[in-house]
Amino acid sequence: MRQGEWRFGIVQEADGARVLRTEHADGWFDLYEYTLEERLPVDYVVMNHYTSTHPKSSFIRRPVIQRAAPDARRTLVGERLTVTVRTAHRTNATYPPMSWARSSSVSSVSN
Template sequence: MHGSIDLDAYLRRVGWRAAVAADLATLRGLAVAHVATIPFENLNPLLGLPVELDPAALQQKLVHDGRGGYCFEQNLLFAEVLRTIGFEVSGLIARVLWQHPEDAVTAQTHMLLRVELDGESWLTDVGFGGQVLTGALRLQADVEQPTGHEPFRLVVRDGDWRMQSLVRGQWLSLYRFDLRPSQLIDYVVANHYVSTHPASRFPSNLIAARTTADRRMSLLNHEYTVRRLGQEPERHSLRDSAAIRRVLEEEFLLRLPVHADLDRRLDSLPG
């Protein structure tokens, strides 16, 4: 095993007690464990703090400090973990279509991973918030593939691949991408945009998500939502910063940063 990540610390963080190997069971299992324990969250942009992407910073924040992060942080960390175990991993970059029209032209602001295993290519993505992929998908078009939650599939349209999930009987696109490997600088540029640009949602809204075996949890500003398959979503309105703090700590398992402006920013979130 090789790499720049403290693998034992990461495995403790995600509650993994079995052996690991460069095989499909480990790939799928770690993806599920990761999204259940390391939440999607954007507190750094909300507080005007930098989002650092080097392995040491990612390990400190997401593994040792009990924090989470968004797609670049989550998937860069996961890629380092997989490489340390012995997987062959490359990063891809995508244009988000979730909650956009199918023909929308959006910026390349999302990261996912391609993994080569036993002569086959797989996709995994631990950084897509409330509709995150729980597991891994074979890189094969037009095949419905089961996950721990909704079925997912990949389709090819106009030369691009699209990641889709079946939500309430309808196939919805999460994002579109091609198969050219991206370099770290691509993520650095996109990360700067999503963490600082006024057109990005992240500097002005609180967004968090965590997905366990039986539910998807999401938070957008004051609205906390729990979704279980086959049931109507449970929506809870959080009145103030104390209620938001409690949900972030108890439901999203976050160790909140010590920051003088945190409560003011939480109280001033859009309604």
């Protein structure tokens, strides 16, 4: 399947799990794995509580933001902004605290 410049696919593993993958210049990479195992609402409550409150959770120690657009995927983890384009090269930049919010190259992250 295509979405802008990006190619995605779903493959089924031997154990029945389904894996969403994306193609890069150097091959296919797994993004998410899904199973048909039944989950109850309480399972999600526990997972959400851990990721949003536990001191070892990486999500409470720094911002983790990702935005996919037809031309690029922008990922901000802490102070590191990574812009991945469909071609073989990737552009990485580290910005001082909060300067990324004022950077014109990041303006599409909030759009």
